[in-house]
Amino acid sequence: MFSLVLHSHLPWLANHGRWPVGEEWLYQSWAGSYLPLTEMLSRLAGEGRTNLLSLGITPVLAAQLDDPHCLAGMHHWLGNWQLRAHEATDRDMSVREHRAASAALGNFETHWRHGGSAVLRGLVDSDAIELLGGPLAHPFQPLLDPRLREFSLAEGLSDAQMRWGTRPTGIWAPECAYAPGMEIGYAAAGVSHFMVDGPALRGDTSAGRTVRDSEVVAFGRDLKVSYRVWSPKSGYPGHSAYRDFHTYDHATGLKHARVTGRTVDSADKAPYDPDLASAAIDRHVADFVESVRSRLREESSRIGRPALVVAAFDTELFGHWWFEGPVWLERVLRALPEAGIDVGTLDDARTRGYVGAPVELQESSWGSGKDWRVWAGDAVADLVSLNSEVVALALDTIDKSRRNAAERPELRNRINDQILRETLMAVSSDWAFMVSKDSAAGYARQRAHVHAHALREIADAVDRGHETEAARLAAQWNRADGLFPALDARRLRGDRSYEGER
Known part of the structure; x- marks a missing residue:
């Protein structure tokens, strides 16, 4: 079984600056990632597809997606994007960006103007996704006073209940951070499963593992598969055909170039070609599907039973950082079942028995060194x-x-x-x-x-x-x-x- 997990998070940015760091970060991620991701998931849900992925939405991000100030700011940002497209002197870029801005503006005005909760609740109610919660304001829990840790988690889960009508039983703990004993607090809060990074399970991520003496299950990120997409040094987004994140048209702030090459200066980058990018997406979809299939066979053979592979990423990678990411995601979610690969959520994996022997989980995170x-x-x-x-x-x-x-x-x-x-x-x-x-x-x-x-x-x-x-x-x-x-x-x-x- 294969599970895709996305972690959606930004710190509270409203009323704390606009540029270069501040609300602009929120609006870029909203336009680049949250709008296309939810639109894609809604499209798949409309086809009757269910249990597509586990989607973490932190309470602090959810608050911004519902906040009147942020909603007004986002509407203004989308309108400004359309105006910037009109000002571009490169005709191809102007037409491409105008169409994208107009589509995003129409999506936002139709579905988002009264907040993100209704959009996400529709995905939850249709069983398209499993919603993962988390503590308020994204604290590094192992270093937090136990009383405040308990309060933050309980309030975060209640916040999800208020917004989406469901109290998550799974969480993406901030930074995948864990300290021994936290599983006791999770159990008390009604959490049945959470994410850790692969090395926390000593690389054996072929099944979830109950933690110490609890019934709470830790699922580990399979780095061999996840790093095909994104790693500290490589991954699909760096391909020469994809749109370059760092190169801007200085007059409009729009991105007009493709990666071209890792050592190519910005001034020498080739113009973006959507057809070239689409062909690269197809190749990377095929590569990813084959990587998942190979890993499932390898791990199933090793443990002598059907294995689980969990690939996990920041949601903002798809669209904000990697422009083609949302298209790649949709094609992958269609291609995996077509290739005979069973796709489900973390909760599916837990309830269907993809759980191994208890593990004495130690201090860990998904940061540098996998420690604190x-x-x-x-x-x-x-x-x-x-x-x-x-x-x-x-x-x-x-x-x-x-x-x-x-x-x-x-x-x-x-x-x-x-x-x-x-x-x-x-x-x-x-x-x-x-x-x-x-x-x-x-x-x-x-x-x-x-x-x-x-x-x-x-x-x-x-x-x-x-x-x-x-x-x-x-x-x-x-x-x-x-x-x-x-x-x-x-x-x-x-x-x-x-x-x-x-």
């Missing part, structure tokens, strides 16, 4: 320290507030809600990743410190007993960062002393 160095290494020691500080301050402030009000019924406290919201934003795994990879590191550090500052301001007012000022500050910061409106600090498990008093 990207999120806990020397390069981000300052962020690790900042995260510890803000989490301790947030929990201490909320615990004191709740103890002081212990004699009264606990009512909704918008101050505590915003404290948790800013804390979760501050400890997002994205900031450490961007610093470690030197990808907009300044923006990442600035974002972490902005949320830490917001938390400190609110907590300081609470500590001084200035409730009115604290409420004003919480409301002010909420205008910029008001995602997860259902977040409720009352659901944060109390500290031991508080629990004893209650």
Whole structure:
């Protein structure tokens, strides 16, 4: 059996800059990946195809796809794309980009103007996909205080229930990060399966594995197959016929060239040729199908029973980074069954018995070295320290507030809600990743410190007993960062002393 898993995620970008890093990142990914991907899946679902893939949507991305500010910004961005197409001096590029922009604008205005939840819920209700959830704001869970880790996961799964009418039982843990004991929290939250990278299972990804003494199943990414598409050094998107991601027409910002060659300067890139790209897609579809077939036979022979192959990728690879990716995906999803390969979701694999012996899973991630160095290494020691500080301050402030009000019924406290919201934003795994990879590191550090500052301001007012000022500050910061409106600090498990008093 073959399972395709896509992980869709961007940090919260609304109201935090536009260019070169900020909302532009969201709108490019939305236009390049989310629109064509959901359109393709809807088309396959309309043909009666089911259980096509497992699709992870992080709560923080889901919030942006439903956010009125982001929806208005996306509509404006699509209109601007169409105008830029009109301004292009290259006729072929102008016509091609105008058609693409017009189609995207029509898709958005027809299906997306009131938010992404309805689009995704249709795919869930038609059984086209298995929806994978995750914790709020994408924290690196192994380094997170257990109470906040528990709260973030439970709230994230509830957020999915609110948006899509279903509470996911599978998750893509942020960064595929795991620490021993996390399976206990997963089981308590109703999670039955989650993703890890292949090396976490010592390369044996031919079946899911129950973790330690739990019934929670870890599925591993098959690197041999996944790296055919995308690896740290190679993969299909680098083929000479595909559109080059890094080369722009400076007058319009549109991409007009093909890769041509890895050592070819941007000024010398050949013009993009859609027919040439389409032929390359067909070759890479055939190569991928044969790779899956070969791997299934190899692994089934090795273990003496039908094997599972899981290929997993960031959704944004398809369309945003690799322009031809969505077309390749659709052709692959059609070609695999035609080749006699059984395709299903991770939940299908679990319920159909593609589960092996328990594994004593160790600390791991899907980052460099497959350990925690990207999120806990020397390069981000300052962020690790900042995260510890803000989490301790947030929990201490909320615990004191709740103890002081212990004699009264606990009512909704918008101050505590915003404290948790800013804390979760501050400890997002994205900031450490961007610093470690030197990808907009300044923006990442600035974002972490902005949320830490917001938390400190609110907590300081609470500590001084200035409730009115604290409420004003919480409301002010909420205008910029008001995602997860259902977040409720009352659901944060109390500290031991508080629990004893209650």
